[in-house]
Amino acid sequence: MATLASFAPARPATTDQPLVRWLLIGLALAFLGLFLLLPLLAVFVEALRGGVMAYLAAVVEPDALAAMRLTLLVAGIAVPLNLAFGLVAAWAIAKFEFAGKSFLISLIDLPFSVSPVLSGLIYVLLFGAHGLLGPWLAAHDIKIVFAVPGIVLATIFVTFPFVARELIPLMQEQGTEEEQAARMLGASGWQIFRRITLPNVKWGLLYGVLLCNARAMGEFGAVSVVSGHIRGLTNTMPLHVEILYNEYNFIAAFAVASLLSLLALLTLVLKAALEWRAAGGEQRR
Numbered sequence: 001m002a003t004l005a006s007f008a009p010a011r012p013a014t015t016d017q018p019l020v021r022w023l024l025i026g027l028a029l030a031f032l033g034l035f036l037l038l039p040l041l042a043v044f045v046e047a048l049r050g051g052v053m054a055y056l057a058a059v060v061e062p063d064a065l066a067a068m069r070l071t072l073l074v075a076g077i078a079v080p081l082n083l084a085f086g087l088v089a090a091w092a093i094a095k096f097e098f099a100g101k102s103f104l105i106s107l108i109d110l111p112f113s114v115s116p117v118l119s120g121l122i123y124v125l126l127f128g129a130h131g132l133l134g135p136w137l138a139a140h141d142i143k144i145v146f147a148v149p150g151i152v153l154a155t156i157f158v159t160f161p162f163v164a165r166e167l168i169p170l171m172q173e174q175g176t177e178e179e180q181a182a183r184m185l186g187a188s189g190w191q192i193f194r195r196i197t198l199p200n201v202k203w204g205l206l207y208g209v210l211l212c213n214a215r216a217m218g219e220f221g222a223v224s225v226v227s228g229h230i231r232g233l234t235n236t237m238p239l240h241v242e243i244l245y246n247e248y249n250f251i252a253a254f255a256v257a258s259l260l261s262l263l264a265l266l267t268l269v270l271k272a273a274l275e276w277r278a279a280g281g282e283q284r285r
Contacts, residue, residue: 043261046254058244058252059259066232067240067256070148074223074236075216078155082212086163087205091197093164094171095179108164111157120154120225146228151236154222159215166208170201207274214267218260 048055058064089108093101111119125131127144137144144150178200182192198205220238227234235243237260244253 040261040265043254043258046250047258049254050251054251055255055258058255061252063232063235064240064252064256067235067237068259070151070234071217071236073148074152074155075213077152078159078216079209079213081156082160082163083205083209085160086165086167086208086212089164090167090171090201091193093168094174095176095197105168108161111159111161116154116158116219116221117225119157120222123150123154123157123222123226145226146230146234148234150226151223151234154226155216155219158219158222159212162212162215163205163208166204166211167201170204171197174200203274203277207271210267210270210274214263217263 047058089104092098093105124145126133127137127150128134129138129145131145134145144153178196179192182196187195217236218238219236220242223236224239224242227236227239229235229239229243231243237256241253241257241260244250244256
């Protein structure tokens with residue numbers, strides 16, 4: 001005979017007792033506070049320990065300004081190139097079938113599986129004075145390693161998966177029906193890309209560019225190997241922070257580090273805004 005319990009509504013799998021729910025939320029907030037918010041707060045506290053004037057003096061110091069300019073230059077070159085590559089690669093992988101697709105995807109994922117220090121060392125072995133192409137470059141007075149070109153190449157390598165990896169699953173999920181319909185109506189490949197493909201992935205594209213830019217401006221390992229640490233010439237902001245810290249100039253080190261922290265916070269805000277806009281676009285559909 002059926003009991004009253006057998007007629008009781010089943011509890012949803014995502015519903016827990018209030019005590020368990022609040023305990024999990026508390027543990028998550030404690031973890032975030034201890035490992036994310038507290039270190040971030042410490043950066044700004046240490047940066048302002050000497051006062052606002054000391055903070056501003058560290059930020060406008062010539063070597064710091066040179067590091068900022070170089071960081072912006074490297075990101076300004078690497079991000080547009082990665083945007084173009086990622087968009088083309090994602091379009092080819094998601095919309096077409098061709099031999100070697102799996103191999104191309106593996107190549108795109110390669111920087112995620114290789115240490116940034118190792119990727120920088122590869123460029124030294126290729127373009128360094130005793131590298132594979134080093135003697136030829138030296139004979140033609142071309143300098144790549146320990147100069148800006150090497151920093152740009154290393155940054156491009158470690159950041160190029162971000163745009164492609166953001167767009168590939170998005171384009172695969174959307175399918176090819178709209179493109180095929182436009183093709184049947186006589187649209188050219190460029191018209192299909194500009195009027196159908198690109199508008200459908202614009203928020204994912206901006207999200208990938210945002211992550212790519214944040215990584216490009218904050219990259220340390222690969223850039224450290226190929227830069228040569230020439231003060232005022234080949235030091236990006238992360239490298240400048242390291243030099244100041246090793247010199248026990250803690251206030252200046254944390255002042256420059258706070259600018260990178262502000263970049264991280266801005267990235268989070270823009271990331272949340274893009275996700276909100278993307279979610280709103282999906283709901284309107």
